[in-house]
Amino acid sequence: MQMLSHSQLETWQTCPLRWKFQRVDKLPEEPQEALVLGIAVHAAIEADNRARLEGQPAMTQDALAAKAQHTLQGSAESALAPLLPDLAARAGVILSVYARQVQPLFHPLAVESWFRFDLPAHPGWAFTGRIDALVQNNAGQTLIVDYKTGARGWGPGHEHRAAQATAYVWAMQQAGRDMPVVVFIPLVVSASIWGYTARYELRRTERTPEDIALYQRVIARVIGEMQEASVTSSYPARPGWHCRWCPYRSCCPAQAG
Numbered sequence: 001m002q003m004l005s006h007s008q009l010e011t012w013q014t015c016p017l018r019w020k021f022q023r024v025d026k027l028p029e030e031p032q033e034a035l036v037l038g039i040a041v042h043a044a045i046e047a048d049n050r051a052r053l054e055g056q057p058a059m060t061q062d063a064l065a066a067k068a069q070h071t072l073q074g075s076a077e078s079a080l081a082p083l084l085p086d087l088a089a090r091a092g093v094i095l096s097v098y099a100r101q102v103q104p105l106f107h108p109l110a111v112e113s114w115f116r117f118d119l120p121a122h123p124g125w126a127f128t129g130r131i132d133a134l135v136q137n138n139a140g141q142t143l144i145v146d147y148k149t150g151a152r153g154w155g156p157g158h159e160h161r162a163a164q165a166t167a168y169v170w171a172m173q174q175a176g177r178d179m180p181v182v183v184f185i186p187l188v189v190s191a192s193i194w195g196y197t198a199r200y201e202l203r204r205t206e207r208t209p210e211d212i213a214l215y216q217r218v219i220a221r222v223i224g225e226m227q228e229a230s231v232t233s234s235y236p237a238r239p240g241w242h243c244r245w246c247p248y249r250s251c252c253p254a255q256a257g
């Protein structure tokens, strides 16, 4: 069975060569600062949601920061080691905003929910992924939530163009749950002369059956392209602004010279 995820879909659409490095060659990824920070913050939020799901009190700001710091230690042997104190500072500021302003908005119902379902239109293929959390808001609505970390807020309407939301709504539909609302929560950290400051955004969006049908057509096209590439061994490089965050820059022929 061949697995396709939304993340893979995005990687393929951005640069087929990057997808090949990751999925076919399975090259080790060079550590990325933004990714390491995101993983640490996600780990802390996941721990908080799990604790609350088990009936324990919400984690304090200090406990969240300690969890993030512990996760960051996993990169202590990498090239990012000198940056770890700075990353811990950024994680701490983000998690203080999370503890004060985001945590009280939702009650977790499920945490890090994995999904996987077959794609009957594409025999031998399945779609897989993971949802950060299913939550109930203070109005009693059940929502899909996805946390993001970054140095910039989202542009106007970005949430309505984020195909990741369509993947999640489709996955819930496959599980027999009609949950058309997704809330992205960008947690934005920026530097100022006083140090780091953070803020959060709530980006709510909905998906319709038509959106899902369109997403399925994109999947059909990408699977066709992947199948063709596996025969021709043609995985073109698509250099662009996204190369700045590519973990394969040092071995990419498009970056040579």
Ligand code: SF4
Pocket (backbone or CB within 6 Å): 015, 017, 018, 237, 238, 239, 240, 242, 243, 246, 247, 248, 249, 252, 253, 254, 255
């Ligand atoms: S550096 Fe750019 S062109 Fe090269 S694999 Fe990465 S994304 Fe593709």
